[in-house]
Each structure stands twice: as structure tokens, then as C-alpha cells.
Amino acid sequence: MTLPPPSDAPLAPGLYIVSTPIGNLRDLSLRALDVLTQCDLMLAEDTRVTAKLLNAYGLSKRMERYDDHVGERVRPAVLEKLAAGARVALVSDAGTPLVSDPGYRLVAAAREQGVAVIPVPGASALLAALAGAGLPTDRFLFAGFAPPRSAGRQTAFAELAGVRATLVFYETGPRLRDSLLDMAAVFGPTREAAVCRELTKRFETFVRASLGVLASDPTLDTPKGEIVIVVAPGREEAASAADADTALVEALGRLSPAEAAGEVARALGLPRRELYRRALSLQTPGRPE
Structure with missing residues (x-):
């Protein structure tokens, strides 16, 4: 295993994809801290959220907003800076960029331009949920956020019903109940699942039960924040x-x-x-x- 360079080692030019904490600020890696300290520019989904992280570590850094709404407009200028040798760090509000977050087009364009793209791994709600849910982890499919309306959700779930792997979804608090009801309707009420909330925070919670039980659990009424739902693989049906x-x-x-x-x-x-x-x-x- 290669020892990490000292924190004052010069940062090479390129686009750094930096994972940030999903709740616990102490989950920022030492390598990520080195990058954020030395980079020339930070691209943030919400600069106000990222400012809180920088303040916690006593950092002051030039930031620009980068999300799906401004990406097309901002991207050419960012690519120009990268071509000139800038060190740019892309962060999301929480967790690993590009995982249900903006950034894919920037990474693709940077690679096409010959710019070095350097992932700096770290916190991830997806992996934290899988690690703590107690469901199979040898094979899984990350499906991101389900459609906001019931008809779209049920269609999306039906397309995944036959997948022989653990399914992982992100969901918002206000839509949790409806999503669980649709999952129970499509995947079946007896299929095991886990609702993972407040990951890495003080009140971190894993609620594991069948989808039918979860859908009627009063403790899951409109919780705050984003949530991860982990659904166990369906059982193989005996051949007829x-x-x-x-x-x-x-x-x-x-x-x-x-x-x-x-x-x-x-x-x-x-x-x-x-x-x-x-x-x-x-x-x-x-x-x-």
C-alpha cells in the first residue's frame, strides 16, 4: 500500500471528483482535505451547503455553482480553465458526486479534452445503506430516485421486479410512504427491505421489515431529509x-x-x-x- 503524500505536496492539474460527508463532518478524508485546500476552484451543487463544510475546516475557497440548471452555461468556461492547467474540485452537497448528482457531462467532456479526471473516494449514502441494512450485498443495482408519481413509480418498479439483485433507491421524506406502498404492490408485501435514515448522523436509523410492514409503519411518516431504501432480491420461482x-x-x-x-x-x-x-x-x- 502506498503511503499518502504529505498534505503540502503540490496538487497536479486536473478535475478532482471529491466525495464529501453525508452527515458526519469527520468523514471527510485526509486526501479530500488536501485537494480542497490546494485547488484553484470548487464547483458546488449548492455553494451555501459547501460553505458550511469549508467553514468547519477553516477553509476559504473560490466557489462556483454547478448543477443541472447551469451546467450547459458554466461548463465551457470550466473546461477552458482545466485546459490551461487549473486544479478544479467538483463536490456535491453530500456524498460522492455523479451518484444521482450532476457532473457526468463535465467528466465526459474533460476526458474527451484530455484532462486528467481524478476521483477522490469517500462517503456514500448508497454504500453506507448497503453496509448497514443486513441484506445481500454481493450483487446490487442502484436505481437512484424513483419517479415522483405513483403511475411512473409502479412502471419503474415493474421493470426491476425480475432483477436478481438487491435494489437500492434514494427517496425524499415526503414521498417515502407512497413509494413503500407502490413497492409493496409491485414487488410483493412479503419482500424484505430496509429504510435507512440519517446515515452517519446522531440519530442514524435502519428499519428492516417486509415491504408490507414498512408501508404501514407509523414511525416512517414523512421523515426529514433524503432516505435510502434497500430492497432484497426476489426469490427464484420454481420452474413449472x-x-x-x-x-x-x-x-x-x-x-x-x-x-x-x-x-x-x-x-x-x-x-x-x-x-x-x-x-x-x-x-x-x-x-x-
């Missing part, structure tokens, strides 16, 4: 007899009954002996023995 027959008929065109039964057993998770008996009954003259 028709699914097995379809797979066996296809396999019998290439393989013997024993080989076909083995292939389908591995693919569908069904007993090989039963599939072999079914394969014998499905076999027709002219197919492999």
Missing part, C-alpha cells in the same frame, strides 16, 4: 412442468435422455432423476439414444 418440458424437448434434439436431463437439471434447479423419466417419455424415434 411446462418450462421443464420445453427445455427437455430442445435438449433431446441434441442429446441423449440422460444428458438432456442433466443439462436441464443444472439450468432449472430441478431433480435430475425426475427429468430423466420425463425425458424418456418425451423422446421420439430418430432422437439420440
